[in-house]
Every structure is written in C-alpha cells, then in structure tokens.
Amino acid sequence: MNKKLxxxxxxxxxxxxxxxxxxxxxxxxxxxxxxxxxxxxxxxNAAFFPTNNSFYLMLPGVDFQFGSPLAxxxxxxxDKPTQRTLINLDTIFHNLSxxxxxxxxxxxxxxxxxxxxxxxxxxxxxxxxxxxxxxxxVSAIRAxxxxxxxxxxxxxxxxxxxxxxxxxxxxxxxxxxxxxYTFDPLNLTVxxxxxxxxxxxxxxxxxxxxxxxxxxNFDSVSASVYYEIQSSTFAPYDTSKHHMDVTxxxxxxxxxxxxxxxxxxxYEMGPFTFSFAINDLTAGIHWKNNVTTWRPxxxxxxxxxxxxxxxTILNSGDFNxxxxxxxxxxxxxNMTPTRSQSGDYWFSVPTKINLGASYSFAKIFxxxxxxxxxxxxxxxxxxxxxxxxxxxxxxTTLSIGANLFNWAEVIAANxxxxxxSSFDPFNPGVGLVLTPATIVQLYLMADYxxxxxxxxxxxxxxxxxxxxxxxxxxxxxxxAE
Numbered sequence: 185m186n187k188k189l190x191x192x193x194x195x196x197x198x199x200x201x202x203x204x205x206x207x208x209x210x211x212x213x214x215x216x217x218x219x220x221x222x223x224x225x226x227x228x229n230a231a232f233f234p235t236n237n238s239f240y241l242m243l244p245g246v247d248f249q250f251g252s253p254l255a256x257x258x259x260x261x262x263d264k265p266t267q268r269t270l271i272n273l274d275t276i277f278h279n280l281s282x283x284x285x286x287x288x289x290x291x292x293x294x295x296x297x298x299x300x301x302x303x304x305x306x307x308x309x310x311x312x313x314x315x316x317x318x319x320x321x322v323s324a325i326r327a328x329x330x331x332x333x334x335x336x337x338x339x340x341x342x343x344x345x346x347x348x349x350x351x352x353x354x355x356x357x358x359x360x361x362x363x364x365y366t367f368d369p370l371n372l373t374v375x376x377x378x379x380x381x382x383x384x385x386x387x388x389x390x391x392x393x394x395x396x397x398x399x400x401n402f403d404s405v406s407a408s409v410y411y412e413i414q415s416s417t418f419a420p421y422d423t424s425k426h427h428m429d430v431t432x433x434x435x436x437x438x439x440x441x442x443x444x445x446x447x448x449x450x451y452e453m454g455p456f457t458f459s460f461a462i463n464d465l466t467a468g469i470h471w472k473n474n475v476t477t478w479r480p481x482x483x484x485x486x487x488x489x490x491x492x493x494x495x496t497i498l499n500s501g502d503f504n505x506x507x508x509x510x511x512x513x514x515x516x517x518n519m520t521p522t523r524s525q526s527g528d529y530w531f532s533v534p535t536k537i538n539l540g541a542s543y544s545f546a547k548i549f550x551x552x553x554x555x556x557x558x559x560x561x562x563x564x565x566x567x568x569x570x571x572x573x574x575x576x577x578x579x580t581t582l583s584i585g586a587n588l589f590n591w592a593e594v595i596a597a598n599x600x601x602x603x604x605s606s607f608d609p610f611n612p613g614v615g616l617v618l619t620p621a622t623i624v625q626l627y628l629m630a631d632y633x634x635x636x637x638x639x640x641x642x643x644x645x646x647x648x649x650x651x652x653x654x655x656x657x658x659x660x661x662x663x664a665e
Contacts, residue, residue, distance in 0.1 A: 214581040215595050215615040215629045216647075218542045218552030221587075222617055222627055223298060223651055226307055228538055229461040230362050230375030230448035233298060233305045238655030242296035242309065245649020249289035251632075253320060255642045289315035293649060300655075307362040307377070312355070312384075319350040343396040349562065351389045351413075354531065356469060357382040362446065371452040376445070383440025383469045386531055387415040390563055413478040414529065416440060416471035442469035444533060455545060461538040468532035468561070475528055532561035548588070554581040578602050579611070593617040599632060611643065625651040 216224040223240040225232040234240055258275045262268075296309030359382070364375030392411045418438040444466035450459045535558070542552035557578040583597035595615035601608045613631035631645040 215613050215631050217554050230377045230446045231364050231373040231450040237653040238300040240298050241652040243650040245293040247291040247647040249645050251287040251643040255640045286318045303366045310359045314355045317352045353387040355384040373450045375448045379444040381442035381469050385417045386471050416475045420474045439472045457542045459540040463536040464533050466533050468530045472528040535559045550585045552583045591619045
C-alpha cells in the first residue's frame with residue numbers, strides 16, 4: 185500500500201471524529217515522546233537526545249493544561265423556543281461520577297541545555313510547575329436539585345455536600361541534571377536524572393466535611409461544618425499589607441525542598457525503537473516554611489435552623505429582618521476561621537511511567553505507541569498521622585509523524601485515557617516542529633484535545649516554545665536526508 189495514503193488515512197481518522205470525553209486530560213504532553221528531533225523528548229525519557237544535533241539550548245517555553253469532567257454545553261444551553269439560556273441538569277448528572285476533578289496548570293520551562301561527548305550526553309533543565317486541582321462533589325449538586333427528601337418524599341437524615349479533599353494548589357521550581365550513555369554494540373542507551381524540587385507555595389484541604397441533617401418532621405435543619413485548610417509558602421504572608429514578604433533571606437533560606445529521580449532506557453533494533461522510563465521517583469516536597477492551618481473556631485461548627493414565621497409578612501405585619509440576621513450571625517460565628525501555626529507535612533509529586541515503541545519506514549514516516557501511567561498520591565503525611573489518597577490514571581497514545589524537507593516534522597496522535605473514574609477513547613493531538621534555519625527550532629503541540637469546538641471541549645494541553653540546535657548528532661534512526 186502507498187505509504188502516503190496510510191499517512192493521509194491516519195490524519196483523516198484523527199480529524200474526522202468528534203469526542204465525547206469524560207475528562208481527557210493528562211499532565212504529560214505525549215506528542216514529544218516520539219519526535220526524536222526535539223530536546224523536549226528528553227523530559228519524558230532520560231535516555232532520549234535529539235538525533236540530529238550534538239548541542240541544544242531550550243529557551244523559555246510554556247505548557248498550558250486544562251481538564252474538566254464537564255464541558256460548557258454540559259452545564260448551560262440555549263433554548264430556542266423560549267429564547268433563554270438554561271442549566272442542563274440531566275447532562276450534568278450524566279457526565280459526573282463520584283470522583284471528579286477540575287484541573288488547571290501552567291508550567292514554564294525557564295532554561296535548559298544538553299550536549300554530547302562521544303557516547304555520552306549530559307542535560308540540564310529548570311522549570312516552574314504550577315497547578316490547581318479542585319474536586320467537583322456530585323452529591324452537593326444533587327442536593328441542590330433533590331433537596332433533603334428521597335424519591336418517596338421521606339426525609340434524608342444526612343446529605344453530604346462535601347467530604348474529603350476538595351482543593352489543592354501547588355507551585356514549585358524544578359532543577360534537573362541528567363546523563364546518559366550509549367552502548368554501541370548493543371544499540372542500547374540508558375539514562376538517569378536527579379531533580380531538586382524547590383517549593384514555592386502549597387494550599388490543600390486535608391479534611392473537609394459539610395453535612396445537612398433533617399429530622400423526621402421537617403421542622404428543623406442542622407448543618408455540621410468542618411474544614412482544614414493548610415498552606416505553606418517560601419515567604420511569610422503579611423496580613424496587614426495583604427501580600428507576601430519576599431526578601432533575599434526568604435529566597436535562599438527556603439527549606440521547602442524535595443528530591444526526585446528519573447531513569448530511562450532506549451533500545452534500537454533496525455527500524456524499531458523500544459523505550460522505558462520512570463519519572464519522578466520521589467517522596468514529594470517536604471513543606472516546612474510558614475506552615476499555617478485554618479480551622480473553624482471552636483472545632484466543628486453546627487448551624488441549627490428552625491424556620492421563620494412568615495405569617496406576619498402575609499398579613500402585612502412588621503417583620504424584623506435584624507433579628508433574623510442576628511440569629512444567623514450567631515449560628516455561624518463558631519465557623520469563622522482560626523489561623524494557627526502547625527507542623528510540617530509532605531505532599532507528593534505525581535510519578536509517571538512510560539513504555540514506548542516506534543517503527544520508522546521510508547526514511548520519512550514514523551509510527552509510535554506509548555503506554556503512559558501516572559500515580560497521584562496527594563498528601564502523604566502530617567505530624568499527626570498519615571493520609572494517603574491514591575489516584576492512578578493512564579492512557580495509550582498512538583501517533584504517526586512525518587519528517588518533511590528535513591526541516592519540518594508533523595505529528596498526529598490519539599490517546600485513550602482513564603482519568604481515575606472513567607474511560608475516554610478519543611483524545612486527538614497534533615504537533616508541528618519547524619527548524620527552517622537549521623539552528624532555530626520552533627514547536628507547537630496541542631494534545632488531549634477532547635473536542636475542536638470550544639463549548640464542547642473538556643480538556644486540552646498546549647505547549648509551545650523555542651530551541652537552539654548546534655552541531656551534528658551522528659547516527660540517527662529516522663532521517664529525511
């Protein structure tokens with residue numbers, strides 16, 4: 185079969201389908217894994233190095249990440265007969281499960297470089313990692329619709345609006361130093377990397393519970409509320425000025441630290457390349473600076489509400505709104521946050537596993553398969569005990585790339601994703617790498633695109649940046665020359 189027709193058929197498959205993703209998102213942009221010509225592939229596997237160059241310089245680049253179990257049109261829709269915008273509750277419930285998260289991230293690659301020395305190459309890279317992970321409690325949404333009664337109209341004793349961890353914000357600086365060696369007779373390359381993790385800020389809710397209770401006569405409702413918001417920052421927060429007090433002492437005296445390790449291997453057998461990598465083998469970041477915990481004043485807060493007599497309102501009588509306000513204020517006074525200094529804690533960095541295989545043919549095309557797994561462990565331990573929350577996500581990515589004119593590379597891919605609660609069979613990705621002047625390389629990668637329509641999109645991962653490439657890289661499995 186004509187190889188060009190194969191390539192066109194794959195592109196038609198990728199672009200011709202529409203997605204119905206639950207949450208097509210993963211932290212790693214998998215399009216770089218089989219590019220071979222971009223330095224960014226080294227970040228996925230410590231044994232990878234650009235095949236056509238002996239030195240590279242990674243200039244600043246940005247990686248935007250977004251993932252949600254709900255698209256915009258799952259929440260609201262426009263009703264043409266009534267010409268109104270409505271909330272679509274049926275679609276919301278259909279797309280939500282008990283394990284839902286909303287994630288937003290922005291990683292900035294600050295600077296990196298790598299160079300070859302005969303059978304060895306060395307790499308250095310530093311980047312800033314930032315993300316927000318928030319839970320979407322389906323029980324709270326159902327309670328807004330169903331209220332405090334079941335299908336038979338009987339009272340529900342307890343309605344959980346929130347239970348467990350609902351928010352995590354993480355920001356840290358990562359500095360990495362790596363090396364790899366190629367065993368020529370075996371066509372085998374092994375690599376390793378050590379990373380220093382420098383914690384900037386962490387905010388997480390360790391123990392949150394909001395429960396509504398209704399008695400059998402429906403004459404009173406009570407709510408028990410408890411939360412723990414824990415934070416740590418490299419510099420103290422000045423409450424009077426409402427900003428962080430950043431000084432040189434805070435920057436160089438930061439003890440929010442962690443170590444992480446990557447290992448990788450690559451084996452070449454003719455047109456085949458097999459690879460394996462484990463990234464971020466780590467205990468996470470030890471947060472010790474400016475650790476603060478907010479809890480309800482007096483412990484668990486309780487609100488008791490016995491209703492309001494509206495007879496006077498219906499009979500045009502006087503209604504004292506001040507008394508109601510005072511009553512509610514007294515009820516919630518014991519839930520105002522109390523700030524206290526607390527002990528240190530560990531928070532994990534997700535561990536990733538990559539298992540890949542690729543086949544190069546016609547000196548232009550390359551097909552690749554990648555199995556990627558990611559383990560999120562969350563809060564590892566505190567001074568008072570341990571609380572390990574594990575979520576495992578994985579995807580399978582099938583990609584095909586074409587090296588055109590020896591200065592352009594086009595990649596198309598599709599990923600099957602499991603996000604910890606559901607499967608999503610279709611998450612397309614496209615990428616373009618341009619090296620028009622031999623030295624300057626530009627790249628743009630868009631991965632995990634759950635839909636090409638913005639209102640139907642539930643996920644995306646977009647990465648772009650600039651590299652400087654110098655020298656010849658020697659033997660390359662995939663060339664267009």
